[in-house]
Amino acid sequence: MPTPASTAPTPGLGGAARSRPPAPGRRARRRRAGGHLLAYALVAPAALFYAFFVLRPIVASAQYSFYDWNGVTTATWAGFDNYVAVLSEPKLVGAILNAFELILYFSIVPVGIALFAANLIRSIAASRLAAAARTVLFIPQVIPLVAAGIIWSWQLSSDGLVNQVLRAAGLDAVTRAWLGDFDTALPAVGVIGAWVQTGLCLVLILAGMTRIDASLYEAARIDGAGPVREFFSITLPGVRQEIAVCVTVTVISALASFDIIYVATQGGPGDSTLVPGLQIFYLAFFEREIGTASAFSIVLMALVIAVVLPLQRLLRGSES
Amino acid sequence: MSRIRKTRRRALAVSGVAFSAAVALAACAPPGSDGADDASTRLTGDPTCGEDAVVLDAYFETGFPLPGALAEEFTRQYPNVTFDIREDQFAVITQNAPRTLQDSPPDLMRLPQMSELASDGLLLDLDPYAEAFGWDAWPASQLEQMRVDEDGSRGDGPLYAMGLGYSMTGVFYNKELAAQIGMTEPPATLAELDGYLAAARDAGITPVSQFNGGATGGLAFPLQALMASYGDTAAVNDWIYQKPGADIDTPENLAAAEHLAGWIDEGYFADDVNSIDYAQMMSRFIDGESLFMFNGDWESGNLDAQMPGGAGFFLMPPIEAGGAIGAMSAPATYGIAATAEHAECAAFFLNWAATDEEARTIEVETGGSHPMGPADGVMPEVAEGSVTAATLAAGAAISEADGAMDFIANATGAIYAQSWTPNLQKLVAGEQTPAGLLESVQADYESQVGD
Numbered sequence: 001m002p003t004p005a006s007t008a009p010t011p012g013l014g015g016a017a018r019s020r021p022p023a024p025g026r027r028a029r030r031r032r033a034g035g036h037l038l039a040y041a042l043v044a045p046a047a048l049f050y051a052f053f054v055l056r057p058i059v060a061s062a063q064y065s066f067y068d069w070n071g072v073t074t075a076t077w078a079g080f081d082n083y084v085a086v087l088s089e090p091k092l093v094g095a096i097l098n099a100f101e102l103i104l105y106f107s108i109v110p111v112g113i114a115l116f117a118a119n120l121i122r123s124i125a126a127s128r129l130a131a132a133a134r135t136v137l138f139i140p141q142v143i144p145l146v147a148a149g150i151i152w153s154w155q156l157s158s159d160g161l162v163n164q165v166l167r168a169a170g171l172d173a174v175t176r177a178w179l180g181d182f183d184t185a186l187p188a189v190g191v192i193g194a195w196v197q198t199g200l201c202l203v204l205i206l207a208g209m210t211r212i213d214a215s216l217y218e219a220a221r222i223d224g225a226g227p228v229r230e231f232f233s234i235t236l237p238g239v240r241q242e243i244a245v246c247v248t249v250t251v252i253s254a255l256a257s258f259d260i261i262y263v264a265t266q267g268g269p270g271d272s273t274l275v276p277g278l279q280i281f282y283l284a285f286f287e288r289e290i291g292t293a294s295a296f297s298i299v300l301m302a303l304v305i306a307v308v309l310p311l312q313r314l315l316r317g318s319e320s
Numbered sequence: 321m322s323r324i325r326k327t328r329r330r331a332l333a334v335s336g337v338a339f340s341a342a343v344a345l346a347a348c349a350p351p352g353s354d355g356a357d358d359a360s361t362r363l364t365g366d367p368t369c370g371e372d373a374v375v376l377d378a379y380f381e382t383g384f385p386l387p388g389a390l391a392e393e394f395t396r397q398y399p400n401v402t403f404d405i406r407e408d409q410f411a412v413i414t415q416n417a418p419r420t421l422q423d424s425p426p427d428l429m430r431l432p433q434m435s436e437l438a439s440d441g442l443l444l445d446l447d448p449y450a451e452a453f454g455w456d457a458w459p460a461s462q463l464e465q466m467r468v469d470e471d472g473s474r475g476d477g478p479l480y481a482m483g484l485g486y487s488m489t490g491v492f493y494n495k496e497l498a499a500q501i502g503m504t505e506p507p508a509t510l511a512e513l514d515g516y517l518a519a520a521r522d523a524g525i526t527p528v529s530q531f532n533g534g535a536t537g538g539l540a541f542p543l544q545a546l547m548a549s550y551g552d553t554a555a556v557n558d559w560i561y562q563k564p565g566a567d568i569d570t571p572e573n574l575a576a577a578e579h580l581a582g583w584i585d586e587g588y589f590a591d592d593v594n595s596i597d598y599a600q601m602m603s604r605f606i607d608g609e610s611l612f613m614f615n616g617d618w619e620s621g622n623l624d625a626q627m628p629g630g631a632g633f634f635l636m637p638p639i640e641a642g643g644a645i646g647a648m649s650a651p652a653t654y655g656i657a658a659t660a661e662h663a664e665c666a667a668f669f670l671n672w673a674a675t676d677e678e679a680r681t682i683e684v685e686t687g688g689s690h691p692m693g694p695a696d697g698v699m700p701e702v703a704e705g706s707v708t709a710a711t712l713a714a715g716a717a718i719s720e721a722d723g724a725m726d727f728i729a730n731a732t733g734a735i736y737a738q739s740w741t742p743n744l745q746k747l748v749a750g751e752q753t754p755a756g757l758l759e760s761v762q763a764d765y766e767s768q769v770g771d
Contacts, residue, residue: 064351067351068416070352072352072442076350080561102771157592176591177533177591177592179595180592180593181595181744200417268594269748270751286737287738289349
C-alpha cells in the first residue's frame with residue numbers, strides 16, 4: 001500500500017506549499033506551479049546521480065549479460081548462454097547454495113541472539129551494566145568489515161585465540177585451522193558475520209522495545225504472566241517491525257556477502273566458502289568473463305529480491 | 321486528491337524518462353572496441369631517451385624494491401629521465417591490467433599473465449627494439465616466455481615484454497635443523513629428499529610449512545618441482561604456453577601428483593597448510609619452525625639478511641642421481657602499453673637494466689635474481705656460503721641443463737585462483753585424488769583457453 005510520500009517527490013517547499021490552505025486566484029496557482037518546478041529542480045540532481053550510478057549500471061549489466069565479452073575487445077552476442085552457465089555449472093550453483101547457508105549465520109543467529117540480549121538488557125535498563133552491554137554488543141557494527149575479517153582470521157588460525165582457549169580447556173582434539181578446514185570454513189566465516197550483525201539487530205530491537213507501552217507489562221504482571229509469557233505476548237509482537245528490518249538487512253548481507261569472505265578465506269579452501277559476490281568478482285576481474293559475471297549479478301539481484309519480498313510480506317503483512 | 325495523483329503521474333513520467341535515458345546510454349551497441357593507436361611504428365635510428373626532460377609513467381608491484389632501485393640509478397645516470405611510479409599488489413595489477421593498459425597506458429608496467437593482454441593488442445610489440453638493441457643475440461630461452469603469437473599461445477611470435485632479471489625456484493632449507501637430522505649436504509635424489517622429510521617428521525620437526533591458504537595454492541611449487549623430477553620440462557612449458565593439444569594430465573605428471581599426495585598422507589606438511597599464507601610461511605621458516613620451504617630466489621637477499629648463514633638452497637633433486645633437473649624460472653615481466661607516450665625511452669631503460677654493470681649489480685643484490693642479458697654478462701661478487709650465491713649457482717645449473725619452466729599458475733589468467741588452488745586445497749583435505757586434480761585442471765584450462 002504505497003503512500004503519497006513514498007512515490008511523489010515532496011521534499012521541502014513542495015510539501016509546505018501543499019499543506020497551505022488552498023488560496024483562490026491565478027497568483028496562487030502560479031505560485032503552486034512554481035513550487036512544483038522548484039521541487040523537481042531540487043530532486044533533479046539526486047535523480048540524475050541515481051540514474052547514472054544505479055540505474056545505468058544495472059541496465060549495462062543486463063546488457064553485458066547477453067554478450068561474450070572480455071572487457072576490452074568487441075563483444076559477441078551470446079544469447080542466454082551466460083545464464084545457462086550460471087545455473088548449470090556446479091561451481092556457480094555451489095556458490096549460491098553457500099550464500100543460502102550463510103543466511104543461517106548472518107541472519108537467523110544474530111536476530112536470535114539480539115532478541116535474547118535485548119530482552120535481558122531491557123529488564124536491567126536502568127543499571128550501568130545495560131549501557132555497557134549495549135556498547136560492547138554494538139562495537140562490532142562500528143568496525144569495518146575488512147578489519148573484522150582480519151581480526152577473526154587471526155583468532156581462528158591454528159595458533160589463534162580460539163584454539164588457545166580450547167587447548168586451555170583440554171579440548172586439544174577439537175582444535176584445527178578453522179578457516180582452512182573444509183568442514184568448518186563456512187561456519188567459521190558465518191561466526192564472523194554473526195558477530196558483526198548482532199550489534200545492528202540489538203540496537204534496532206532495543207529501540208523498538210522502548211516504544212512498547214510499559215503499562216502493557218504491568219497489566220500482564222497483574223494477570224500473572226511470567227517473563228516468558230511477557231516476552232512472547234508483548235515484547236515479540238511489539239518489535240515485529242524491527243525484526244522485519246533486521247531480517248531484511250541481514251538476509252541481503254548474507255546473499256550479497258563479499259568483504260568478510262574475501263579477507264578471511266578468499267573462497268577457499270577448495271570452493272567451500274565461495275559465494276556469488278566473490279565469484280562475480282573472480283569472473284569479471286580474473287577470468288575476464290564480463291558476460292558471465294554480469295549474468296551472475298543479475299541472477300543474484302533477482303535472488304535477493306525473490307527472497308526479500310516474500311519475507312517482507314510475511315513479517316509485516318500479517319500485522320494489518 | 322487529484323493534485324496528488326497528478327504529481328504522482330508526473331513523478332512516474334520523470335523517472336521513466338530518466339530510466340530510458342539510462343537505457344539509451346548503455347544499450348546502443350555491443351560493448352568494447354578494437355582500435356588502438358600503436359606506438360611501435362615511430363622507431364627510427366637507435367632508440368634513446370633523448371636530451372629533453374622525460375617523465376616515465378611506471379606501474380610497479382608493491383613489496384619488490386628492485387624496479388624502484390633501478391629507476392633511481394637510471395635517473396642518476398640519465399638525469400633528464402625521471403619516473404612517476406605507482407605501486408599496487410600483484411593481485412590488484414592482475415585485476416586492473418586490461419583497463420589500465422587501455423585507459424591510462426603506462427610506459428612501464430609490471431605484467432601479470434600476459435597472453436590475453438598481448439592478443440588483445442594492449443601491449444607494444446618489442447621486436448623492433450629487440451633487433452635494434454641486439455637482444456636476439458641473448459640465449460633464446462630468456463625471451464621465449466614473453467613471446468605471444470596472435471592466438472595468445474606463448475613461446476613464439478612477437479616479443480611483448482622484457483624481464484628485470486629472472487627468478488628461479490627450488491627448495492630452501494634451515495641448516496641448523498638439517499644438521500639435527502643428519503642432513504649435511506643437499507639430497508642428490510628424490511628418495512634422499514623423502515628420507516630427510518621422514519627423518520624431520522620423526523624428530524618432531526615440521527618438515528614443510530608451505531603456504532596453501534586463501535586463494536594462493538602454494539603446493540603448486542612442490543607439485544611442479546616434482547613434475548620436473550618425473551618428466552620433461554618442455555612438455556610442461558607447452559601446456560603453460562597454450563600450445564595446441566597440450567595436456568597437463570600425463571602419466572609423468574600423475575606420478576608427480578601422486579608423490580605429492582604421498583607427502584601429504586605422510587604428514588610432511590604442517591597440519592594447517594590450508595590456512596597458511598605466504599607471509600606466515602616466511603616467518604615460520606625464518607623462525608626455524610620448519611625445515612624446508614619451496615620458494616624462489618626473490619627471497620635470497622631477504623633470507624641472507626634475516627638468517628645470515630642459516631639457510632641453504634638446492635634444486636629439486638632428480639629421481640636418479642645425475643638425472644635431468646628442472647625448475648620454475650621466469651622473468652619478472654615488464655611491458656610497455658601499446659599506446660604508451662614514451663615507449664622508446666621505456667625500451668631503452670629495459671635494455672639498460674639488462675646490460676649496464678651497475679644495473680646488473682642492483683638486480684643481484686636487491687632483487688636476488690639473475691639479470692637478463694648476454695650469457696657472458698658481468699656478474700657482481702656475492703658472499704660465499706650465502707643463499708644468494710647458492711641460488712645464482714643453481715640458476716647457472718638450470719640454464720646449462722635447459723631445465724627452465726614457466727610457472728604452471730601462469731598458463732591462463734585464472735587457472736591459479738580458480739583451478740590449481742581449490743584443487744590443491746582439496747587434495748590436502750582428501751577431497752580430491754591426484755588423478756582428479758589433473759583432470760579437473762585440464763578441463764578448466766580447456767574451457768579458459770577455448771574462449
